[in-house]
Amino acid sequence: MLDNEKITINLGPVDLGRIDVLVEQGVFSNRSDAIRTAIRNLLEQNTDVITEVKARRSATMGVLVLGKSDLEKKRASGKRITLNIIGMLVLKDDVTPELASEVFESVSVQGVFRAPEGVKRVLGEK
Numbered sequence: 001m002l003d004n005e006k007i008t009i010n011l012g013p014v015d016l017g018r019i020d021v022l023v024e025q026g027v028f029s030n031r032s033d034a035i036r037t038a039i040r041n042l043l044e045q046n047t048d049v050i051t052e053v054k055a056r057r058s059a060t061m062g063v064l065v066l067g068k069s070d071l072e073k074k075r076a077s078g079k080r081i082t083l084n085i086i087g088m089l090v091l092k093d094d095v096t097p098e099l100a101s102e103v104f105e106s107v108s109v110q111g112v113f114r115a116p117e118g119v120k121r122v123l124g125e126k
Contacts, residue, residue, distance in 0.1 A: 005112055009035070050086070057108075059084035067092035071103045080105040091115035097122040 011019075019034045028034035043050070054061055064085055074081055082105045083089065089109045091100065097118040107113075107123045115123070 054086060057084045059086050059108075059110075061086045063088040063090070065090040065092065066095070068094040068096075068099065071095060071099050074103050075099065083107045083109075085109045085113075086111060088112040088114070091119055095119055 016031075019028075019031055022028050022034055023030055028037065050061075053059070060083070064083070064087075066089075081103055085108065088111050089107070091114070093116055095116065097116075100115075100119045101122045104123060113120065
């Protein structure tokens with residue numbers, strides 16, 4: 001369930017050729033390895049920006065998985081939830097749109113949001 005996400009990028013032929021040279025010379029094992037390394041380096045260079053945004057938005061960074069029992073406990077407390085996630089939010093298949101609507105005040109995910117379609121639809125309106 002928590003596999004990597006596949007993305008598509010467009011590169012110019014010169015950049016792609018340069019990556020291929022690095023792969024050919026054994027610097028990287030393949031194109032994906034080179035691109036993943038470049039992205040990790042970019043993220044590391046900009047850690048301060050991400051940290052500042054995380055603090056300003058009171059965001060949780062990482063992977064959060066919630067199911068029906070988790071949300072029913074929150075609903076029983078009488079408090080609605082505002083979630084700001086940097087990473088991944090998974091709402092299990094047992095979460096209904098009605099339960100999600102009752103529990104969440106708002107949901108913001110930068111990264112990956114997995115949930116039943118009806119739940120996504122309801123939360124997309126918040």
